[in-house]
Amino acid sequence: MKNYRKSKKRLPAISTASLPDIVFMLLFFFMTVTTIKNNTLLVDNNLPNAEEVKKLEKKDRIIEIFVGKPSRELVEVLGTEPRIQLDNKLANVNDVAPYVLSELSKKPDAIRNLVTVSLKVDKDVKVGIVSDIKEELRKVNLLKVNYTTYEGNAFANVK
Amino acid sequence: MARRNGAPEVNAGSMADIAFLLLIFFLVTTTIETDAGLDRMLPPMEPPEEDVVIKQKNIFTVNINRNGQLLVEDELMDLRNLRESAKTFLENGADGSCEFCKGKRDPASSDNPTKAIISLKNDRETKYSTYITVQNELVGAYNDLRNREAQRLYGQDFTKMESEYLNPETPESVREGLKDKVKRIQEMFPQKLSEAETSTN
Numbered sequence: 001m002k003n004y005r006k007s008k009k010r011l012p013a014i015s016t017a018s019l020p021d022i023v024f025m026l027l028f029f030f031m032t033v034t035t036i037k038n039n040t041l042l043v044d045n046n047l048p049n050a051e052e053v054k055k056l057e058k059k060d061r062i063i064e065i066f067v068g069k070p071s072r073e074l075v076e077v078l079g080t081e082p083r084i085q086l087d088n089k090l091a092n093v094n095d096v097a098p099y100v101l102s103e104l105s106k107k108p109d110a111i112r113n114l115v116t117v118s119l120k121v122d123k124d125v126k127v128g129i130v131s132d133i134k135e136e137l138r139k140v141n142l143l144k145v146n147y148t149t150y151e152g153n154a155f156a157n158v159k
Numbered sequence: 160m161a162r163r164n165g166a167p168e169v170n171a172g173s174m175a176d177i178a179f180l181l182l183i184f185f186l187v188t189t190t191i192e193t194d195a196g197l198d199r200m201l202p203p204m205e206p207p208e209e210d211v212v213i214k215q216k217n218i219f220t221v222n223i224n225r226n227g228q229l230l231v232e233d234e235l236m237d238l239r240n241l242r243e244s245a246k247t248f249l250e251n252g253a254d255g256s257c258e259f260c261k262g263k264r265d266p267a268s269s270d271n272p273t274k275a276i277i278s279l280k281n282d283r284e285t286k287y288s289t290y291i292t293v294q295n296e297l298v299g300a301y302n303d304l305r306n307r308e309a310q311r312l313y314g315q316d317f318t319k320m321e322s323e324y325l326n327p328e329t330p331e332s333v334r335e336g337l338k339d340k341v342k343r344i345q346e347m348f349p350q351k352l353s354e355a356e357t358s359t360n
Binding site for chain 2: 012013025026029051055056058116119120121122126128130150151154158
């Protein structure tokens with residue numbers, strides 16, 4: 001009985017001093033990780049596969065253009081015709097050149113001629129709209145393009 | 160009976176360990192996604208000053224129709240044979256000036272890899288996935304040939320050398336060494352892939 005009472009008294013107190021540290025650590029972790037993707041897709045974007053790919057290394061040298069059918073919630077409003085998405089907005093072919101130029105002017109001078117346009121085109125889209133975009137890019141003399149794809153067997157596309 | 164003053168406190172000493180465990184778990188499992196794809200250069204808008212005359216035999220024409228069928232050099236071809244026939248065309252070496260080519264030196268095909276041009280034409284109604292597959296095969300044909308020569312000269316693949324050269328994390332000294340090698344291989348098989356305006360019918 002005596003022993004029992006002794007152990008009751010000796011229960012150590014929690015030190016909550018390290019809790020804020022832990023919370024901050026987690027917070028910083030999520031802060032650094034979650035800022036990577038910042039645009040919501042309004043179009044379907046199921047990229048085709050390719051094998052001979054090159055990595056797009058530097059994020060700051062890329063201008064993204066999405067093309068695809070409007071996503072499922074928007075089909076009722078917009079129909080199923082493929083649309084172009086530029087930075088969270090749906091746009092027409094003739095908006096591509098002004099958008100690309102305005103994005104380009106935001107980049108620092110030193111990297112302007114290294115900018116690549118990443119074309120993220122859904123695999124069910126017809127080539128016509130893509131060549132219209134390429135024509136627009138040629139007009140503004142932005143000639144480096146990257147057909148962004150998934151890495152995988154290219155023949156899986158044609159089945 | 161002993162009176163308790165409040166609930167007993169929980170030991171929080173292991174909290175830090177748990178947090179570290181989580182941190183390490185996330186560090187290991189999250190991959191910061193880098194996009195990858197096929198790099199292409201578009202032709203500039205203004206046409207070249209003088210008209211360059213290109214012999215028909217130096218042009219390898221690839222046509223894709225709206226159903227995704229291929230017409231290569233005026234013959235119907237399966238997509239799976241495209242890479243091989245593009246390679247045969249590129250390293251044909253009819254004029255004998257290309258000593259590293261292993262082609263048949265067929266006088267009706269390309270003179271040498273620096274003159275050989277692949278011309279791609281597609282319909283507006285072609286599916287994008289087919290188009291990418293064709294692009295992939297044509298780039299693959301160039302890469303296969305370049306890899307072969309890089310293996311012969313430097314004992315490693317061209318694609319590996321190039322990605323190492325383009326990677327900004329590679330130290331400057333290594334990149335300097337790779338630069339000449341990459342340039343040399345690129346000059347052996349210059350990528351001349353021309354795309355005509357898409358046809359509407």
